[in-house]
Amino acid sequence: MDVSTTALAQTLLNGALLGCLYGCIALGLTIKWGRLGIADFFHISVTLLAAYVTYTLVTDLGWHPFLTLVVTVPACFVVGVASQWLFTLIRVDDTTSLLLTFGLFIVAEGVANLIWSADLLSLRRDLPDGLRDAIHLPGPLHRLAVTPPDLISLVLAVVMVGLATWSLHHTRSGRAVQAMQQDRPIAETFGVRVAPLALLVSGLAAASAAAAGMAVAVKMPLQPQLPLQWIGVVVVACLLGGLGRPLGALIAAVVLMMIQNAWSLWFPPQWAAAVTYGVLFLYLAAQPVTRMVRERLPVRSLA
Numbered sequence: 651m652d653v654s655t656t657a658l659a660q661t662l663l664n665g666a667l668l669g670c671l672y673g674c675i676a677l678g679l680t681i682k683w684g685r686l687g688i689a690d691f692f693h694i695s696v697t698l699l700a701a702y703v704t705y706t707l708v709t710d711l712g713w714h715p716f717l718t719l720v721v722t723v724p725a726c727f728v729v730g731v732a733s734q735w736l737f738t739l740i741r742v743d744d745t746t747s748l749l750l751t752f753g754l755f756i757v758a759e760g761v762a763n764l765i766w767s768a769d770l771l772s773l774r775r776d777l778p779d780g781l782r783d784a785i786h787l788p789g790p791l792h793r794l795a796v797t798p799p800d801l802i803s804l805v806l807a808v809v810m811v812g813l814a815t816w817s818l819h820h821t822r823s824g825r826a827v828q829a830m831q832q833d834r835p836i837a838e839t840f841g842v843r844v845a846p847l848a849l850l851v852s853g854l855a856a857a858s859a860a861a862a863g864m865a866v867a868v869k870m871p872l873q874p875q876l877p878l879q880w881i882g883v884v885v886v887a888c889l890l891g892g893l894g895r896p897l898g899a900l901i902a903a904v905v906l907m908m909i910q911n912a913w914s915l916w917f918p919p920q921w922a923a924a925v926t927y928g929v930l931f932l933y934l935a936a937q938p939v940t941r942m943v944r945e946r947l948p949v950r951s952l953a
Contacts, residue, residue: 659794668907673899674806674858688734691748691885694877694884698866700862726860727853737750781802811897818896829842
């Protein structure tokens, strides 16, 4: 591999691994948005708060980053259940959920700023040596390298998205969630307990944010404004991947970040974020054409 090819390959690899992290963040959002009908932007802030708690436990108490999940996962689960209980109590609709969760999104930024300050906080000096040294790929790809935090994001994405996808399609609770999504009154008629199931789904979605927060704390410096950098990619990945489809959101996040990184090689990096919305615009613009083609295909086949 020559230098230019190596640079492109490394850039695409870095983008794919960063996309795995965004896919982890998007997991809970796409499930709540697609299966419960709640566009919960507060979920992105829960990820940041979990990252800050991870930072505190590692720096102040000397915990291993993986061990912090013992605290953050149950705590985030409770936050997810509490938020869903609030949404059910006030009977939020689509518009109300957007306003309420965006308000919580802003409040969470203020809380992070108040507790941990606006300064950049990094775990890098406190990480074990095994999580700091880059790893070169074997064989002909020896010029390419990955970092342990990127591998953590990759493993988390595969495990969490795989479990979520399998649970939705191969478990009784998953089939109940799909029935609830299609028609809640009919699902209740057939014995689905909608309210407790929604609380469980929301709690598990928030628990996934705890795992994503650990990966964030290990990979990048923390600051209260980080969710503003994530929200574009995460929301667009959810929309492109299909709401309620964890695998689709992960694939979309990976593709988006690879495109953004490749863009930065040849064009001004400050415009890379706009590429995400450009991809979404092209996708939405193509929908009428795609729908027209699908409608005409059966007519032609019958003719």
